[in-house]
Amino acid sequence: MQIYLQQCAKCHGPTGEGISAAVTIAGPNLWAEDDPGRVMTALEVGPSHMPRFEYILSVAQMHAVSDYVAHTIAQIHLNGGDLSRGGELFRRNCAACHRTAVRGGGLVFVGTNAPSLTGKSAALIAGAIRWGPGPMPRFPPSVLSDHQVASIVDYIRYVQQPASPGGSALNWYGPVAEGFVAWVGVLLMIGIVMWIEKGGKG
Amino acid sequence: MIASIARWLDSRTRAAKFARSIMNHVFPDHWSFMLGEIALYAFVILVITGTFMALFFDGSSADVVYHGSYAPLVGVHMSSAYQSVLHLSFDVPAGLVIRQMHHWAADIFLGAIAAHLLRIYFTAAYRKPRELNWMIGLTLLLLAIANGFLGYSICDDLLSGAGLRIGYSILLSVPVIGPWLTFLAFGGTIPVSATIPRLFAMHIFLFPALIATLIGAHLALIWRQMHTNYPGKGRNDRVIVGSRLWPSYTLKSIGLFLFVFAVVAALGSFVQIDPVWIYGPFKADAILPGAQPDWYLGWIEGAMRLFPSVNTHFGKWLIPEVFFPGFLFPAVVFILLYAFPFIDKLISLDFRAHNVLRMPWEQPFNTALGCAVLAFLSVLFVAGGDDVIAVAAGAPLAWMRELLRYLAFAAPLLTGVVAYAICETIRRRRSRAIPAQPAEPFERSEVNVEMR
Numbered sequence: 001m002q003i004y005l006q007q008c009a010k011c012h013g014p015t016g017e018g019i020s021a022a023v024t025i026a027g028p029n030l031w032a033e034d035d036p037g038r039v040m041t042a043l044e045v046g047p048s049h050m051p052r053f054e055y056i057l058s059v060a061q062m063h064a065v066s067d068y069v070a071h072t073i074a075q076i077h078l079n080g081g082d083l084s085r086g087g088e089l090f091r092r093n094c095a096a097c098h099r100t101a102v103r104g105g106g107l108v109f110v111g112t113n114a115p116s117l118t119g120k121s122a123a124l125i126a127g128a129i130r131w132g133p134g135p136m137p138r139f140p141p142s143v144l145s146d147h148q149v150a151s152i153v154d155y156i157r158y159v160q161q162p163a164s165p166g167g168s169a170l171n172w173y174g175p176v177a178e179g180f181v182a183w184v185g186v187l188l189m190i191g192i193v194m195w196i197e198k199g200g201k202g
Numbered sequence: 203m204i205a206s207i208a209r210w211l212d213s214r215t216r217a218a219k220f221a222r223s224i225m226n227h228v229f230p231d232h233w234s235f236m237l238g239e240i241a242l243y244a245f246v247i248l249v250i251t252g253t254f255m256a257l258f259f260d261g262s263s264a265d266v267v268y269h270g271s272y273a274p275l276v277g278v279h280m281s282s283a284y285q286s287v288l289h290l291s292f293d294v295p296a297g298l299v300i301r302q303m304h305h306w307a308a309d310i311f312l313g314a315i316a317a318h319l320l321r322i323y324f325t326a327a328y329r330k331p332r333e334l335n336w337m338i339g340l341t342l343l344l345l346a347i348a349n350g351f352l353g354y355s356i357c358d359d360l361l362s363g364a365g366l367r368i369g370y371s372i373l374l375s376v377p378v379i380g381p382w383l384t385f386l387a388f389g390g391t392i393p394v395s396a397t398i399p400r401l402f403a404m405h406i407f408l409f410p411a412l413i414a415t416l417i418g419a420h421l422a423l424i425w426r427q428m429h430t431n432y433p434g435k436g437r438n439d440r441v442i443v444g445s446r447l448w449p450s451y452t453l454k455s456i457g458l459f460l461f462v463f464a465v466v467a468a469l470g471s472f473v474q475i476d477p478v479w480i481y482g483p484f485k486a487d488a489i490l491p492g493a494q495p496d497w498y499l500g501w502i503e504g505a506m507r508l509f510p511s512v513n514t515h516f517g518k519w520l521i522p523e524v525f526f527p528g529f530l531f532p533a534v535v536f537i538l539l540y541a542f543p544f545i546d547k548l549i550s551l552d553f554r555a556h557n558v559l560r561m562p563w564e565q566p567f568n569t570a571l572g573c574a575v576l577a578f579l580s581v582l583f584v585a586g587g588d589d590v591i592a593v594a595a596g597a598p599l600a601w602m603r604e605l606l607r608y609l610a611f612a613a614p615l616l617t618g619v620v621a622y623a624i625c626e627t628i629r630r631r632r633s634r635a636i637p638a639q640p641a642e643p644f645e646r647s648e649v650n651v652e653m654r
Contacts, residue, residue, distance in 0.1 A: 083273055083274045083276075084273070084274050084275055084276050084277045084278050085277075086274070087274040087275060087278065087482060088278060088482070091360065091482045091485070091488045091490075092485070092487065092488050095360075095482075095488065095489070095490045096488075096489050096490065096491060097491065099490055099491055099492050100360060100361075100480055100481050100482060100490045101477075101480050113592075113593050113596075155274055158273070158274055159274070159480065164474060164477060164480070165291070165292070165298060165474075166291075166298050166299075166302055166474035166475070166477060167302070167471060167472040167473045167474045168472060168473050168474060169474045169477065170473065170474065172477070172480065173492070173590050173594065174361070174492055174493070174494055174590065175361075175476075175494040175495060175496050175497065175500075175587075176494050176497075176500075176586075176587035176590045176591070177590075178309065178473075178475050178476070178496070178497070179309065179496065179497025179500060179587075180497075181469070181473055182306065182309030182310055182313055182469075182497060183313055183497070185306065185309075185310050185313070185465050185466075185469055186240070186310055186313035186314055186317060188465060189240050189310070189314070189461065189462060189465055190233070190237065190240075190317065192458070192461045192465075193233045193236045193237070193239075193240065193458065194233040196233070196236070196454055196457060196458060196461075197231055197232060197233040197236070197454075
């Protein structure tokens with residue numbers, strides 16, 4: 001507890017709620033980090049901007065902090081999500097800002113963009129749902145149950161994993177990107193026509 | 203063997219003479235004369251792939267539960283139409299590639315029509331005697347835009363549902379007759395079960411039939427009036443220089459068809475288009491940002507985004523804001539386009555028939571006007587995707603939209619002036635080099651033919 005407040009709170013917030021991703025060295029929400037082993041690994045590895053606590057804390061202290069995070073701070077338990085239920089919930093609750101393809105979108109009214117959700121860990125997504133960083137709304141347990149959160153997380157991680165069928169997805173920018181590609185096709189064909197009219201030479 | 207069959211046929215039908223005259227029909231050679239042909243072949247591909255898809259598509263909005271092979275949608279309620287599109291995409295052999303080819307062919311069909319239109323405009327090929335064919339071409343463009351919209355709307359996914367609602371609102375905003383128009387097209391207040399079957403019937407019967415008929419008329423008129431030609435040595439309004447329909451032109455044209463098919467097939471295989479499974483089924487309570495129409499409607503979408511939000515009151519009647527950018531603006535654009543051959547007569551005071559084209563620099567005003575309109579439409583087109591571009595470029599959207607509003611005025615002016623200046627320079631340089639030849643008076647559309 002004491003170690004957490006001293007070492008971790010400045011980045012992850014006193015109750016593990018996290019700091020808005022808009023800040024450069026922002027620690028994400030920790031409410032779904034319910035596995036002491038995983039927290040321990042994070043302390044040893046020091047992901048991205050987080051320091052490696054191997055050199056700062058003793059092993060016993062690291063274990064104490066991990067247990068504290070996993071048992072006191074963590075409150076979301078992710079298990080057995082339902083993929084298609086998650087898809088429906090995502091489209092209804094999240095797609096309006098993060099786009100159906102989870103690639104992020106523009107929020108006119110606050111002047112920030114909802115970030116892309118590709119490559120985010122399950123715990124980070126679950127934490128963000130409950131905590132609501134920045135302008136994002138909060139979804140407390142009365143709105144989305146743990147099972148529903150797990151379903152949404154499953155869906156978000158599914159959509160980015162298997163290569164989407166049908167070829168290059170153009171980063172899922174949608175019809176705008178498709179339109180540009182179509183025009184490349186048209187210009188290519190105009191080039192072909194010019195080549196044909198030159199008698200197919202050079 | 204072949205010769206004896208041909209003789210047998212000829213002795214019964216007397217077709218040989220007729221066939222020979224057809225085969226000797228002359229087409230001038232220039233790459234810009236084949237743009238319309240790209241569109242024609244895209245249409246052929248659309249019909250072929252569309253026929254295949256019609257075997258599997260179920261144009262009904264009956265509520266069903268999905269049990270196909272796309273895991274994240276299993277057990278989800280959706281319309282039968284959307285389910286059949288998923289079935290086609292994931293469970294029918296070659297279904298997805300055919301579907302993607304169809305969509306790419308549609309985007310390219312419209313691109314080729316637009317390129318063809320620009321060629322006709324900038325070389326003044328719409329002049330007498332070809333005003334009628336210009337109007338047929340414009341009608342084809344309108345029908346193609348409408349049918350493209352119908353085509354992606356009947357998939358009944360979340361993205362097209364958003365588009366459908368916009369189309370519905372635009373139609374509804376038309377003063378007085380709006381409600382009747384929407385009931386005719388959509389069968390009620392959407393979402394309503396009559397919509398998809400109605401749009402489907404229009405998409406696969408009514409509009410393709412109209413398009414095919416008008417393409418026939420378009421080509422027949424080109425045949426009857428002969429093709430235009432660029433100015434050059436030995437060419438005038440009475441003499442046409444080019445290659446014969448058979449063999450040279452036919453072979454060239456078959457080659458082009460194969461190339462168009464190859465490009466469409468490559469796009470259909472390697473680039474995803476309209477991934478409806480990502481968008482999910484249409485639900486009236488769900489929405490997605492970054493929603494755009496296909497490119498050929500982007501300019502109308504952009505106009506709606508840039509247009510200020512003003513509601514006009516006429517006494518007790520209200521004209522909603524979408525009417526102006528969504529209906530009136532495209533209507534005015536097309537009316538001006540239809541009228542342009544006649545407007546051009548007033549500009550140039552030239553009422554004669556022409557078979558030789560006017561080069562862009564010989565008509566600086568028309569060229570400048572065309573460039574300005576093109577710049578305006580391009581700004582609108584960009585505005586139609588401004589949210590996606592803002593996210594991709596990391597620029598604030600509100601700021602970008604303000605900039606585009608200014609650009610919508612500045613870009614056409616600037617482009618017009620620059621185009622005019624360039625045309626004038628070229629014209630002056632050329633007229634110094636070759637003294638202008640007096641044009642021969644020419645009234646009828648029959649021409650002599652000179653073959654290579």
